[in-house]
Each structure stands twice: as C-alpha cells, then as structure tokens.
Amino acid sequence: xxxxxxxxxxxxxxxxxxxxxxxxxxxxxxxxxxxxxxxxxxxxxxxxxxxxxxxxxxxxxxxxxxxxxxxxxxxxxxxxxxxxxxxxxxxxxxxxxxxxxxxxxxxxxxxxxxxxxxxxxxxxxxxxxxxxxxxxxxxxxxxxxxxxxxxxxxxxxxxxxxxxxxxxxxxxxxxxxxxxxxxxxxxxxxxxxxxxxxxxxxxxxxxxxxxxxxxxxxxxxxxxxxxxxxxxxxxxxxxxxxxxxxxxxxxxxxxxxxxxxxxxxxxxxxxxxxxxxxxxxxxxxxxxxxxxxxxxxxxxxxxxxxxxxxxxxxxxxxxxxxxxxxxxxxxxxxxxxxxxxxxx
Amino acid sequence: xxxxxxxxxxxxxxxxxxxxxxxxxxxxxxxxxxxxxxxxxxxxxxxxxxxxxxxxxxxxxxxxxxxxxxxxxxxxxxxxxxxxxxxxxxxxxxxxxxxxxxxxxxxxxxxxxxxxxxxxxxxxxxxxxxxxxxxxxxxxxxxxxxxxxxxxxxxxxxxxxxxxxxxxxxxxxxxxxxxxxxxxxxxxxxxxxxxxxxxxxxxxxxxxxxxxxxxxxxxxxxxxxxxxxxxxxxxxxxxxxxxxxxxxxxxxxxxxxxxxxxxxxxxxxxxxxxxxxxxxxxxxxxxxxxxxxxxxxxxxxxxxxxxxxxxxxxxxxxxxxxxxxxxxxxxxxxxxxxxxxxxx
Numbered sequence: 183x184x185x186x187x188x189x190x191x192x193x194x195x196x197x198x199x200x201x202x203x204x205x206x207x208x209x210x211x212x213x214x215x216x217x218x219x220x221x222x223x224x225x226x227x228x229x230x231x232x233x234x235x236x237x238x239x240x241x242x243x244x245x246x247x248x249x250x251x252x253x254x255x256x257x258x259x260x261x262x263x264x265x266x267x268x269x270x271x272x273x274x275x276x277x278x279x280x281x282x283x284x285x286x287x288x289x290x291x292x293x294x295x296x297x298x299x300x301x302x303x304x305x306x307x308x309x310x311x312x313x314x315x316x317x318x319x320x321x322x323x324x325x326x327x328x329x330x331x332x333x334x335x336x337x338x339x340x341x342x343x344x345x346x347x348x349x350x351x352x353x354x355x356x357x358x359x360x361x362x363x364x365x366x367x368x369x370x371x372x373x374x375x376x377x378x379x380x381x382x383x384x385x386x387x388x389x390x391x392x393x394x395x396x397x398x399x400x401x402x403x404x405x406x407x408x409x410x411x412x413x414x415x416x417x418x419x420x421x422x423x424x425x426x427x428x429x430x431x432x433x434x435x436x437x438x439x440x441x442x443x444x445x446x447x448x449x450x451x452x453x454x455x456x457x458x459x460x461x462x463x464x465x466x467x468x469x470x471x472x473x474x475x476x477x478x479x480x481x482x483x484x485x486x487x488x489x490x491x492x493x494x495x496x497x498x499x500x501x502x503x504x505x506x507x508x509x510x511x512x513x514x515x516x517x518x519x520x521x522x523x524x525x526x
Numbered sequence: 527x528x529x530x531x532x533x534x535x536x537x538x539x540x541x542x543x544x545x546x547x548x549x550x551x552x553x554x555x556x557x558x559x560x561x562x563x564x565x566x567x568x569x570x571x572x573x574x575x576x577x578x579x580x581x582x583x584x585x586x587x588x589x590x591x592x593x594x595x596x597x598x599x600x601x602x603x604x605x606x607x608x609x610x611x612x613x614x615x616x617x618x619x620x621x622x623x624x625x626x627x628x629x630x631x632x633x634x635x636x637x638x639x640x641x642x643x644x645x646x647x648x649x650x651x652x653x654x655x656x657x658x659x660x661x662x663x664x665x666x667x668x669x670x671x672x673x674x675x676x677x678x679x680x681x682x683x684x685x686x687x688x689x690x691x692x693x694x695x696x697x698x699x700x701x702x703x704x705x706x707x708x709x710x711x712x713x714x715x716x717x718x719x720x721x722x723x724x725x726x727x728x729x730x731x732x733x734x735x736x737x738x739x740x741x742x743x744x745x746x747x748x749x750x751x752x753x754x755x756x757x758x759x760x761x762x763x764x765x766x767x768x769x770x771x772x773x774x775x776x777x778x779x780x781x782x783x784x785x786x787x788x789x790x791x792x793x794x795x796x797x798x799x800x801x802x803x804x805x806x807x808x809x810x811x812x813x814x815x816x817x818x819x820x821x822x823x824x825x826x827x828x829x830x831x832x833x834x835x836x837x838x839x840x841x842x843x844x845x846x847x848x849x850x851x852x853x854x855x856x857x858x859x860x861x862x863x864x865x866x867x868x869x870x
Contacts, residue, residue: 230639230664255600256599256600256606256609257607257610258809259606259810260603265600265601265627266598266627269601269627278626278638278641279626279627280624280625280641281600281625281626285613292574293622301645320574408815409814412816443816447816466808470753470783471752472756472787
C-alpha cells in the first residue's frame with residue numbers, strides 16, 4: 183500500500199520534517215508557533231497522513247486502542263448492543279475499539295490475546311454473548327474487564343445482568359395483573375447457562391411472596407427458539423382446564439414468539455385468553471410481534487458502556503463480585519387480566 | 527501488564543534467546559534442528575509468550591492482521607454472517623481480523639482508517655450493512671476490498687448481492703406455483719438503497735416473461751419492518767376481490783412477518799389463501815415464522831468469505847465491476863397454489 187510520508191506533510195505545510203515530527207508527537211512544541219502547529223495538523227489531515235504508530239508506540243507506549251475479545255457477539259444477532267455501548271463510551275473519550283471475534287474457540291482466543299497485547303492496546307474487555315461463568319483465559323492482562331460473563335475466580339472487574347431480579351420483575355408483572363396460575367417456559371438444563379436458574383429463582387420468590395404454591399407441571403422446558411417455545415407452551419395448554427396457566431413467563435423472546443403460535447393454533451387471543459412475558463427485548467422480534475411483547479430487557483448497551491468505562495479507568499469496580507445490572511421491564515401489549523377469576 | 531519475555535521462553539526451552547528469536551521469526555531456521563524448533567514453539571505456547579509485534583513488525587512489515595472497517599454490522603442483528611465468513615476465511619490462512627465499527631460516521635471512519643493503516647494491517651476490507659453505493663473514503667489503502675457496497679468510482683474489488691436475480695427468483699417461484707396476481711411489497715423510495723430498485727426490476731422482468739401486465743396497484747411501499755409490511759399488505763387486501771393479489775413478494779423478511787399478521791387479521795391462511803415470499807433469510811425470523819417463510823437468502827457469509835479471500839490475495843477480482851453474488855431461493859412452507867384459478 184502506498185503510504186503518505188512525513189516528508190509529504192512537511193512539503194504541504196512548508197516546514198521541515200523535524201517540525202512535523204515535533205508537532206505530531208507533541209514533543210518540543212513550545213518552540214513552534216501555534217500558527218505553524220495548526221498548519222502542520224491541517225496539512226496532515228488534508229493529505230491523510232497516518233502517523234506510523236508502530237514506531238511511535240515504542241516511544242509513547244500508548245495506542246489509544248482498546249481491545250475487545252468476544253466469542254460470537256459480532257456474528258450473531260443477539261447482543262450487538264453490547265458492542266454499541268462499548269464503542270460509544272470509547273469514542274466519547276477518544277479511544278478506538280478493535281474487536282476480535284474468536285468463535286468461542288480456545289486457540290483463536292489465545293491468538294487474539296497475543297495479537298492485542300502484542301499491539302499494546304491500552305486496555306482490554308473480554309465479552310461473552312450470554313451470561314455465563316468462564317474460566318479466565320491464560321495471558322489476559324490483569325486489568326481486563328469481563329462483560330456479560332463472570333470469571334470462575336474472583337479478582338476481576340465484571341458485569342452481568344441481574345437475571346434473578348429480571349425473573350422477579352416478569353413474575354410480579356403477571357401477579358399484579360391478577361394471575362395465579364403462572365407458568366415458566368424455561369431453557370434446557372445446562373450448567374453454564376446461569377440465566378435459566380436465576381430467572382427461575384426470581385419466579386419462585388414472587389410466587390412465594392404472593393402465597394401461590396408452585397405447581398411443578400407449570401415449569402416446562404424447551405429449545406430456546408420459537409419451536410421450543412411453541413412445543414413447551416402446547417404442553418401447558420394440553421393440561422386439564424383447572425390446571426392450565428392463564429399466563430406464561432418465557433425464558434426468552436424467541437420462545438415467546440413460539441408461545442404466540444401455540445396460542446393462535448388453539449384460537450386463544452393474547453392477552454385476552456393468555457398473557458405472555460418474554461425476556462431479552464430482542465431486536466426484530468419483541469416490538470414487532472402482534473400484539474407487541476411485554477418483556478424484560480437485557481441491559482446490553484448499559485453493560486457494554488459500563489465495561490468500557492471501567493477499562494478506561496473512568497469508573498471504580500468491585501473485583502470481588504460482579505456488578506449485577508438491572509433488567510428493566512418493557513411494557514407493551516401482551517399482558518392483561520386473566521380470562522376468568524383465577525379463584526384460589 | 528506483566529509480560530512474558532523472550533528470555534523466559536529461552537529458559538523454558540533450554541536454548542539461547544538468539545535461538546528463540548530465530549525460531550519465532552522464521553529467520554535462519556535451517557541451522558536449527560526441527561526438534562529444537564518444536565521445543566521452542568511449545569515453550570512459547572505453554573508460557574503464553576506474545577511476541578512483541580510492535581517491535582517485530584518494524585523488521586518484518588507483516589502483522590498477519592487484516593483490518594475490517596464496518597458501519598454498524600457488528601452492533602445490529604442484520605448482517606453478522608458477513609463477519610463470520612470473513613473471519614473463517616482469515617483464520618483458515620492464519621490471519622486475524624481486527625474489526626472497527628464506525629457507526630456510519632465519517633470522522634470515526636477516518637480515525638479507524640488511520641489507526642489500522644498505522645498498525646500496518648496486511649490488508650483491509652471495507653464493509654457496509656446493506657447493498658449501497660458509497661463514496662470511497664480518503665486514506666483507504668489501494669487494495670481495499672469493498673463488501674456489500676459498490677464504490678461510486680471503479681478500480682476497486684467489490685462484492686454485492688445480485689438483487690435483480692433475487693427479485694427474479696422470488697417472482698418465478700410464485701409464477702411457477704400458478705399465481706398471476708403477484709404484489710411487490712417494497713421499501714420506501716431511497717436513492718442509495720439499491721436493492722429495492724433492483725428487486726423490482728427482477729419482479730417486472732418475470733411478469734413480462736410470463737405475459738402478466740404489471741398492475742401499479744400491486745406495487746406498494748412501507749417501512750422496512752413488520753409494521754410497514756403489515757400496513758402495506760393491508761392496503762393490498764383492501765382491494766376489490768378481482769384485483770386483490772393471491773401472492774406477495776416482500777422486500778424483506780420483517781415486512782413478510784407483518785404480511786403474516788395482516789393475513790391472520792382477516793382470517794386468511796398462509797399459503798392456502800395467500801402465498802408469501804420474503805428476502806434476507808433473516809436469522810430469528812424466517813425459519814421461525816408459522817408457517818416457516820420461503821425467502822431469498824442474502825449471501826452474507828459467502829460475500830464475507832469472498833472479500834477476505836480477495837484481500838488475502840487468494841482470489842482474483844475484476845476491479846471494473848463488482849462481483850454480483852447469487853441470492854439463493856430458500857424453500858419453506860409459505861408458498862402454495864392460488865386459492866382459486868387465477869383466471870386472466
């Protein structure tokens with residue numbers, strides 16, 4: 183690639199290359215007039231001069247780049263708002279985020295860590311697509327911030343969604359609307375998917391507070407997509423009338439999308455016959471379902487911002503326990519009162 | 527950040543630092559036994575040695591990193607498969623993709639270009655989230671490959687989806703099923719969204735081939751989401767019975783999702799009463815609708831691979847006109863014969 187050189191900037195500004203070097207490195211500028219400095223910067227900008235940061239960073243040890251290592255966030259449609267939050271926070275402070283996607287592959291991850299530390303990024307963020315417990319990869323710099331994952335050992339700044347509180351919020355929304363027979367359409371049992379268990383704890387807590395005895399038949403599981411949600415909801419709707427739920431809390435919005443289909447296939451209207459709450463506030467789905475879905479938002483953008491602000495040293499963090507970020511309730515049109523007095 | 531040094535590798539492998547340097551740089555290795563070379567590499571791997579690429583790249587001028595500049599691909603749920611294709615191709619050849627997201631902001635873009643050229647990436651890919659014509663940004667290296675966008679001037683390798691062919695495929699699918707009254711639910715008119723116009727041309731071409739006079743009432747437009755698709759389809763279903771379409775080709779899958787809702791609200795079944803074809807094969811939507819949506823796929827993954835292979839010098843490209851990548855038909859369950867003989 184043909185590169186613009188410092189001598190080109192010098193020629194354009196009518197100064198020596200030594201002057202260009204001093205102005206652009208910020209060293210010895212007290213001997214150069216502000217007018218000349220401005221002229222050099224304008225010339226560099228105009229002809230697209232990229233300072234040789236490879237050589238320069240040997241001197242200054244600062245690159246103003248933040249490395250962000252992620253598993254599959256950038257290549258899947260689930261959690262891109264985390265990257266948006268991290269990017270926005272970095273940009274506001276003049277930093278550039280360089281992102282490497284590792285496909286959740288350990289060898290790739292090691293290559294990424296070596297490349298980014300080799301490039302001397304000023305800080306690092308380690309992000310996962312969903313809330314899970316992770317082994318800390320070898321070679322991560324000591325100040326790395328964990329985003330949407332919780333390192334198995336303490337000592338690292340980390341942020342994850344407060345999935346228990348989210349389960350509480352979803353279930354309370356349904357109790358407040360008058361429901362007593364509330365089902366939880368859960369993800370498959372998997373040890374490292376923390377969210378499923380935590381949301382279930384939140385659900386049980388609210389039932390207990392409301393004096394509702396949990397019915398094991400109302401805790402069903404399915405694949406975490408529309409097909410899984412549809413099948414699991416169909417199971418619930420097959421229960422005898424007196425045990426059937428009047429409201430369903432779904433592990434995620436894709437499963438809720440399937441719950442809509444299961445309801446439609448039996449001629450049930452939402453929320454007239456069945457109230458539904460999702461989780462994620464998934465772009466493309468939640469707001470565009472008919473009726474628009476009431477759901478609990480994953481605070482992806484806010485978590486991304488927080489992680490970047492900690493990485494930039496703008497924010498304190500407790501290294502002994504991850505920050506639990508609030509999951510706000512997004513009220514749309516899929517929750518209403520139960521179709522008949524729930525009795526009890 | 528505490529760094530592992532070359533002397534640590536030398537100690538671990540029981541060789542001199544000069545030997546480590548030769549092995550890891552690949553220079554002068556003919557004088558070192560394969561066994562010793564393997565031992566040095568294993569030691570470097572085991573203790574997590576990151577070669578100081580800042581210093582090293584001054585000597586070798588190779589970083590084995592490819593810069594990928596994108597507008598909002600990584601932060602939105604639409605085109606992440608492009609990044610997956612580019613990542614996979616790079617990884618297979620031992621390269622690492624470093625991605626910078628610019629939010630479609632010119633100043634951000636300039637900062638990204640300067641940073642990546644300053645870091646001496648070996649090649650660069652410039653990607654957009656959707657098919658559009660772009661002004662070539664200042665400072666892009668001469669060999670930059672354009673991904674999902676077409677530079678306003680020639681002279682650059684580029685790949686875009688063949689949207690005209692996709693419009694042809696979608697409309698042929700409906701003609702082949704026996705439809706004659708086929709609507710096109712289009713995006714709003716916008717100069718830089720090339721896809722809308724090209725797909726419309728494909729649609730008109732097939733109607734002409736089939737001897738069907740285009741009815742302007744069957745070309746409607748709406749916002750490119752479920753709400754827009756629903757409103758535009760409702761317009762079509764309000765037409766008098768003899769002018770009403772029996773099939774709808776939608777600009778994208780989100781609009782098709784809205785077309786489903788419009789049909790359900792009138793008690794029309796899909797495909798019994800109305801056949802629907804989408805575009806994008808959008809993850810989270812197309813395969814999960816009820817019934818699953820027949821659609822035209824955007825070849826995001828394949829375009830990402832192609833662009834990376836050109837950037838790596840593994841593939842030739844015609845710099846005078848962009849490669850038009852085929853958009854394959856994905857047959858699911860939303861197309862059937864028209865409800866009554868279409869007459870004509």
